[in-house]
Amino acid sequence: MAAGTPSLMYFYVNELDKAGHRYGCQSDRWEHQLEEIDSTVKRLSASLPAGTTILLTGDHGMLDVPESQRIDYSADPALIAGVRHTAGEPRMVHLYLEPDARELHRDALLDAWRARFGDRIWAFTRGQALEAGLFGVLRPEVSPGSGMS
16 A cells, blocks of 8 residues: 555454354443444554545444344254254354255245244245345356256
8 A cells, every 4th residue: 555556455354243243232342342443443544545545334233132032943843854954144044954855845844934933034945035036136157056945
């Protein structure tokens, strides 16, 4: 940057997000991380050449979910029947079935989730989510093959 040639620098700082998920956004630890980021950006700004722009952004808001509202789906055998792996995050759980699972297994699992949680959740197969356009328009080179589940 001191050479004066145009450049773009991108930094990802995950401490605030991590503190919010682990300790809650009302916690002292979350507030401490927010203050740390604030002071770090002030120090950075003071050390940059004139005319430098800093753009600071966040990927989402933060909301504490009370223990009584949390869902432990692993405690209900019907909700993990035939599930080999889970992925995603608490707000958007992805369930990956055993390799030998059939459409009947998948549909039974989907029915179990819908029966247990009703309209508190949105539950889709991959094919249903793609068909509904939940991921936008997919380019052919990244679209799944004909074996969608």
